[in-house]
Amino acid sequence: MQKQKAEPEGAAERRVRITDDAALTLEAYADSIVPGEKRWPGDRAVAGAAEGGGAVTAGALQLLRWDATGIHDDLENLADLANDHARAYAQDAGLPPDPSVPPFVALSYEDRVALIRTLTAPGHPEKEFWVLLSLFCNMAFDSAAHLHTAEAIAAGHPGLRAMGITAPDDDGLWRFEDFGYGRELAPLHPATTAGGSPA
Incomplete structure (x- = not known):
């Protein structure tokens, strides 16, 4: 595994x-999918439904905007x-409008989740968009796909930290003391390069 930049080149x-x-x-x-704590007291996008960083802190908007x-x-x-x-959901539920933010943002966390459940339910004509x-x-x-893994870990990425992904060695490579199957399955080929690829 070779070192890479903080994010894919040109992203x-x-x-x-x-x-x-x-x-x-x-x-x-995004906060309704993986909730997290508010970034500041007046944060309207993040509802604060969970402790620690959620999808927003993990960079969901950054990933979504990437081509x-x-x-x-x-x-x-x-x-x-x-x-x-x-x-439409707010009107049906009799919720008062809040013109200071977009309608989806104005919903409570519980109402956001209820709406998303409807949008992603089997048979909804737009389901594939909302599931995607x-x-x-x-x-x-859960993968910080828009970032280099080692640098995301070093920066305290909330998802990788929650899953217990460990930092690489000083040279940027991950090594494991124990083999996954409890034994070495095959000896290293003599033509394997330092980066792990065959010559």
């Missing part, structure tokens, strides 16, 4: 720009659609 330049309202909405969605996901160009539309659904968005939000937390 920052390939991130789509989105409006503040879309960013807030997508962060609120490698394939949904980066549709983020504004997805945010608008989430807000349309939230507006949910998977990417979860991916930011």
Whole structure:
């Protein structure tokens, strides 16, 4: 395993720009998938439904905006659609409107989750969009796909820390004292390179 940069080369330049309202909405969605604690007292996107960092702190918005996901160009539309659904949900539930934030952000954590359950339920005509968005939000937390693993660990990435992923050795490589099957399955080929690839 070779050392890499903090994120895939050129990823920052390939991130789509989105409006503040879309960013807030997508962060609120991500926080509903893997909840975390508020980043500051007045944080509206993160509901504060769990302790520690959740999907938002793990970089869900950064990952979603990266063109490698394939949904980066549709983020504004997805945010608008989430807000349309939230507006209808609030109206049906008799919830008072809050014009200071987008409709999805205005929902409580419990209402956000209830709405997402509806959107991702079997038979919902938009299910595939919302399931895909949910998977990417979860991916930011459980694999930090948009970051170099060693640097994400060093920075205290909440998902990798929660799963107990250990830091690499000083040279940036992971080594394990114990073999996964309790024994060495085969001797190392003499032509194996220092990076672990065959010559």
